[in-house]
Amino acid sequence: MDSAGEGHIRVGKLNMVDLAGSERQSKTGATGDRLKEATKINLSLSALGNVISALVDGKSSHIPYRDSKLTRLLQDSLGGNTKTVMVANLGPADYNYDETLSTLRYAYRAKSIKNKPKINEDPKDAMIREYQEEIMRLKAELGSDFGGGGGGPGGAVGGPYGGQAGPRVPMAPRVEKQIEYVEKIVERTVEREVIISQGPRPEEVAEMQAKMRQQNEETRLKAEARRMEVAAQRDMAESEKRRILAEVDLQEGQAMQEQQRKAELEANLHKMEEQMMAGKQVMEKAIEQEAELKRQQRRLKKQDEKEEVLKVQEEKQRQENMLLEDQCASQEEQVAKLTAKLQKLWDKYQKTQQEMVDVQQFNQSEREDMLSMIRDLRQTLKLKALIMEAFVPMKEIQNTQERAAWDPEEDEWRVQPIRIDKDNRLGRPGSVLGLPRPTSEFARLNRQMGDPNPRYMYDSIVMTDLDLPERTTEDYEVHPELGDRIERAIMTALSQ
Structure with a gap:
């Protein structure tokens, strides 16, 4: 409470912000989401640096607080009734020498902010x-x-001799x-x-x-x-x-x-x-002055537009005056000026012609490279298609096409692996039927007679031949006419 009995409220605000340092992609090697985050951090730090520079400069009438969310949130902490303190974290490694200098310059600019505190009073x-x-x-x-x-009424002036007044x-x-x-x-x-x-x-x-x-x-x-x-x-x-x-x-x-x-x-x-x-009149006058200020701003804006138009007209008039001066000058001066202009235009024309030739050559080279690449791709495609038609069954081609899927992220086709149902999977054949190991006739007879440990003699081991598998393939025989036709097709595809 003040002497007039009115209450005043004192409000303090403390903003503590942990600023992440700017990152260079060449050093960090960031990719994906981390690269996007680093880009946004660099943009926010750049906007904050622009605000600090505008506050330190003192010549800028506009402070770009609204360029980013960070500067908008820190608007109360930068300039005005605040004190700004920046703590810079530096490292002694010479590998980050450029970043260290940039951080020091950043902190020095923040240190140079001059605040002008005033009481927020109505x-x-x-x-x-x-x-x-x-x-x-x-x-x-x-x-x-x-x-x-x-003193009293008679204290100053008495009678005729009443003493001193x-x-x-x-x-x-x-x-x-x-x-x-x-x-x-x-x-x-x-x-x-x-x-x-x-x-x-x-x-x-x-x-x-x-x-x-x-x-x-x-x-x-x-x-x-x-x-x-x-x-x-x-x-x-x-x-x-x-x-x-x-x-x-x-x-x-x-x-x-x-x-x-x-x-x-x-x-x-x-x-x-x-x-x-006249307080109320002062407030009304302030409102009128604000309206007058807006009118003056609109008038100044219109005046600026008029000045721009006048500048354009002045530039046009200046060019016309230059033309008039050229016309009023002597013919020798006109010839010299026209010659110089012609030389400049000619040089510019020659330069443009050379650039056009270079561009045409570059485009032609690019076109030839692309055509050559297209021809190679077509030959490869035809060769693979021919091989598939000649040696790969149509059912396998259809199965492969059904399992193929386009990956937009990797920009390529991917073939899904073959999935085999457990119920339809073929069982593993047994290696030995009956006893777990070959047994001689002598041992089998003794076991039937009740001998739990029949004697295995060297002459009682069963001698068996190798069990060869049944052949499931055939030798490929090419018909003479079919072989010549395939060879011609391959040569034709390679020649294209």
């Missing part, structure tokens, strides 16, 4: 506070000037009444939202002026009476008469000065109250 409250301070100062000045006046005219009661009246004016309620004060009415001002004139007249009459009283004392010493007359003149002059000063102070108070009464 303009109406500021105006009320200024007026109240001025009224209190005038009130204190009135109290210091008139608060220590003379006081330093002021006996007008303390009247001064106190005026101070009370001024206090009543000063202590009137001031609305906070709408600055409207009643102030003294015209009748009160007229009454106060009449009282001041009456007091001045009374002071003058008393001074005249004092002079007449002094002149009537015939037996009074001449020096005493002069002294008393001088004191009366001095008191009268002081009284007039005090009355004049009082009138000036009351006029200042009246002026301040009129200003407070």
